[in-house]
Amino acid sequence: MITVRAPATSANLGSGFDVFGVAFDRPADIIRVERAEQTTIDITGVGSQYIPTDPDANTVGAVVEALDAPAHIEIDKGVRPASGLGSSAASAAGAAVALNELYDRGLSRSELVPIAAEGEAVVSGTAHADNVAPSILGGFTIATASGVESVSTDISLVACLPEIAVSTRDARRVVPETAQMAAVVETVGNAATLAVGMCRGDPGLVGRGMDDPLVTPARAELITGYGAVREAAINAGATGVTVSGAGPSVLAVCRARDQRAVGNAMLTTFDNHEVDARVYQTQVSDGATIL
Numbered sequence: 637m638i639t640v641r642a643p644a645t646s647a648n649l650g651s652g653f654d655v656f657g658v659a660f661d662r663p664a665d666i667i668r669v670e671r672a673e674q675t676t677i678d679i680t681g682v683g684s685q686y687i688p689t690d691p692d693a694n695t696v697g698a699v700v701e702a703l704d705a706p707a708h709i710e711i712d713k714g715v716r717p718a719s720g721l722g723s724s725a726a727s728a729a730g731a732a733v734a735l736n737e738l739y740d741r742g743l744s745r746s747e748l749v750p751i752a753a754e755g756e757a758v759v760s761g762t763a764h765a766d767n768v769a770p771s772i773l774g775g776f777t778i779a780t781a782s783g784v785e786s787v788s789t790d791i792s793l794v795a796c797l798p799e800i801a802v803s804t805r806d807a808r809r810v811v812p813e814t815a816q817m818a819a820v821v822e823t824v825g826n827a828a829t830l831a832v833g834m835c836r837g838d839p840g841l842v843g844r845g846m847d848d849p850l851v852t853p854a855r856a857e858l859i860t861g862y863g864a865v866r867e868a869a870i871n872a873g874a875t876g877v878t879v880s881g882a883g884p885s886v887l888a889v890c891r892a893r894d895q896r897a898v899g900n901a902m903l904t905t906f907d908n909h910e911v912d913a914r915v916y917q918t919q920v921s922d923g924a925t926i927l
């Protein structure tokens with residue numbers, strides 16, 4: 637049996653829609669795989685009652701197909717589904733790393749990224765790799781059609797998960813199909829600023845580079861209290877705030893000393909809007925580990 641811990645992730649980071657991602661130190665999914673004639677899936681943990689065990693509908697099933705690696709797969713969910721924290725991706729990433737090891741396929745971590753992304757196509761309709769890349773490689777990742785880059789960095793994060801479910805498939809439907817050139821120029825500038833900030837470990841630059849006029853405004857509408865939560869986090873010291881992935885989690889970047897205040901401000905503000913929430917104080921961390 638092979639056991640892998642695959643971390644939650646946050647994709648987009650505002651200006652990097654479908655491209656940027658970061659790995660968290662927690663929460664994480666635990667994936668156990670054993671060789672079998674037929675693929676079967678058992679699921680426990682947070683939100684497991686909402687996740688299909690049919691391999692054709694579960695993200696890990698697509699990974700089994702792509703690696704031709706039938707197995708009995710146990711998924712212990714630490715990452716709530718429909719959270720904006722890469723829940724479906726964590727399972728796919730963990731399965732890719734685990735099955736590659738179990739069947740001795742010899743693929744590199746980078747080669748596993750497009751394979752795990754096939755799982756995302758099952759649930760959201762698009763094989764976007766911006767969650768599976770950091771869950772497999774760790775750090776801050778840039779996933780494009782021509783490959784994936786990863787840098788490790790020391791950046792503090794606060795992710796606030798409200799008790800609202802937003803499916804990635806639904807949240808992709810509100811993404812505008814066209815964009816004004818001025819908004820594209822602004823976004824490119826912000827994305828470049830963010831990438832430099834990650835490389836320098838500078839939360840001020842990362843936060844400044846998170847602003848996004850293209851996708852985030854439409855997604856923010858799906859999250860009760862988003863505007864007020866964002867403002868409260870900034871007032872508490874966050875250097876940037878955006879929708880995490882497709883939502884409903886809200887992601888803040890800050891200095892380590894401000895993490896607690898930022899998290900409390902976000903929780904209190906969701907509570908003022910009668911939304912229960914929980915907070916993860918985390919930092920950009922390593923990718924999947926074989927235990």
Ligand SMILES: Nc1ncnc2c1ncn2[C@@H]1O[C@H](COP(=O)(O)OP(=O)(O)O)[C@@H](O)[C@H]1O
Pocket residue numbers: 686687688693694695696711716717718719720721722723724725727728759760802803804805881882
């Ligand atoms: N292994 C899995 N883990 C989590 N969700 C899964 C898995 N396989 C399929 N799903 C389905 O994917 C959807 C959640 O994925 P998604 O909407 O992308 O949310 P998230 O942002 O949490 O990844 C749910 O409908 C869930 O049933």
Ligand SMILES: N[C@@H](CCOP(=O)(O)O)C(=O)O
Pocket residue numbers: 645646647648653654655719720721722723724764766767804807808880881882883
């Ligand atoms: N780029 C994707 C990311 C979805 O992330 P998730 O954590 O919500 O699954 C998108 O924005 O649709």
